[in-house]
Amino acid sequence: MASGKSSSLADTLTAKGVSRRDFLKFCAAMTAALALPMKYTDRVAAAVASAKKPVLVWLEFQDCAGNSESLLRASAPSVSEIVLDVLSLDYHETIMAAAGHQAEEALKMATAEPGSYLAVVEGSIPTKDGGVYCTVGGRTALDIAREVCGNALATITCGTCSAFGGLPAASPNPTGAVSVQEAVPGATVINLPGCPMNVANLTATVVHYLTFNALPATDQFGRPLFAYGSRIHDDCERRAHFDAGQFVREWGDEGHRAGWCLYNMGCKGPATYHNCPMVRWNDGTSWPIGAGHGCVGCSEPAFWDTMTPVYGRLPNVPGFGVEATADKIGVGVVGVVAGAFAVHGVASAVRAKKDPLPKSQAKIEEDA
Numbered sequence: 122m123a124s125g126k127s128s129s130l131a132d133t134l135t136a137k138g139v140s141r142r143d144f145l146k147f148c149a150a151m152t153a154a155l156a157l158p159m160k161y162t163d164r165v166a167a168a169v170a171s172a173k174k175p176v177l178v179w180l181e182f183q184d185c186a187g188n189s190e191s192l193l194r195a196s197a198p199s200v201s202e203i204v205l206d207v208l209s210l211d212y213h214e215t216i217m218a219a220a221g222h223q224a225e226e227a228l229k230m231a232t233a234e235p236g237s238y239l240a241v242v243e244g245s246i247p248t249k250d251g252g253v254y255c256t257v258g259g260r261t262a263l264d265i266a267r268e269v270c271g272n273a274l275a276t277i278t279c280g281t282c283s284a285f286g287g288l289p290a291a292s293p294n295p296t297g298a299v300s301v302q303e304a305v306p307g308a309t310v311i312n313l314p315g316c317p318m319n320v321a322n323l324t325a326t327v328v329h330y331l332t333f334n335a336l337p338a339t340d341q342f343g344r345p346l347f348a349y350g351s352r353i354h355d356d357c358e359r360r361a362h363f364d365a366g367q368f369v370r371e372w373g374d375e376g377h378r379a380g381w382c383l384y385n386m387g388c389k390g391p392a393t394y395h396n397c398p399m400v401r402w403n404d405g406t407s408w409p410i411g412a413g414h415g416c417v418g419c420s421e422p423a424f425w426d427t428m429t430p431v432y433g434r435l436p437n438v439p440g441f442g443v444e445a446t447a448d449k450i451g452v453g454v455v456g457v458v459a460g461a462f463a464v465h466g467v468a469s470a471v472r473a474k475k476d477p478l479p480k481s482q483a484k485i486e487e488d489a
Contacts, residue, residue: 144170154325154400155337155347168332175331176238178231179213180269182255182262183289183298184244187317188279189215194320211238214257225258228269235272239330241323242270245282245289246304249297263304270301270308275336277311277326278302281419284312284343291425302343311336312343316419321400322348342422344394353390353416356398359383377413387432388415395420 148166152159181189193216211231212224219227231238244262247254252261270276278301281287289298302310313322326345329337337345354360362368363382370376370385384391393416401408410416418428 179241182244188243191317240273240276242283245298247296254296281314284314285422314420383415389418390416393418
């Protein structure tokens with residue numbers, strides 16, 4: 122994990138044997154993922170190719186390491202993996218060779234200069250009893266987060282635990298687990314929730330930063346709009362079956378085998394914002410609903426408390442059916458479901474109609 126800050130991404134890509142064609146295909150995919158006009162592909166390519174390695178430190182707290190697993194399962198040797206690899210990942214306790222005092226010294230050195238590094242956090246941060254329920258190197262997660270995230274150029278939370286508290290924060294929350302933003306209120310944070318986050322969204326966030334020297338525009342929960350700006354229900358491959366009233370009634374029944382809608386089986390797609398249907402998993406080959414399982418709403422705040430039981434259907438919302446639009450569905454959900462995920466449905470619909478684009482996105486649109 123040597124820094125190698127003098128090397129550009131172009132040098133690294135060449136050394137790794139990545140062809141110019143594959144690199145441009147990657148840049149085109151990132152441009153599309155970021156919802157930018159395709160004419161930005163050349164700009165993205167130029168920025169990524171000439172970028173120097175920014176230092177990145179990856180912290181793990183109350184977590185299952187699922188986001189690290191997602192990172193490690195980027196296709197090898199994909200351009201995505203290389204882009205993340207050349208970030209000069211100076212500290213990641215799960216995969217780094219150093220251990221003990223040497224590992225902690227690496228963290229100290231990487232974060233010595235405030236504003237010179239990016240921080241990635243997976244896992245929630247316990248605050249009860251002084252934060253003793255999660256310690257690394259004799260220090261509490263709370264103490265480490267305040268120091269590292271508080272002085273970082275920006276912090277990217279990977280996974281729902283670091284973004285919203287996740288499973289550890291579910292009622293009754295015995296450790297007082299909170300999100301990074303709650304633990305370090307003054308930090309610049311962008312949230313990539315999901316159980317786990319999709320490495321494609323992490324890559325796109327980094328590419329956006331390298332291209333525009335700024336983090337992407339976000340929603341009210343700090344999630345980038347390019348990845349969390351639309352409902353799963355709106356982009357779902359089974360949406361036509363929903364509109365036609367064709368629902369799976371029992372696991373393994375004829376409708377299930379035919380790929381009908383999983384709404385009655387507890388799918389939370391109508392109340393969940395994420396780009397899972399587009400980016401998918403395993404090299405874009407599949408995703409939970411495509412594999413026959415409903416969405417559990419894992420990218421929404423407090424999903425474990427508001428979206429459970431997992432196989433319990435959302436309330437019977439008036440207006441569902443052939444004539445229902447996605448906006449009507451969102452408003453209907455808000456009318457009958459308590460919880461932050463419901464508020465999000467109305468807020469996003471209203472914002473899309475009334476609010477101007479966020480400044481960063483407005484600037485991009487103006488340039489286009």
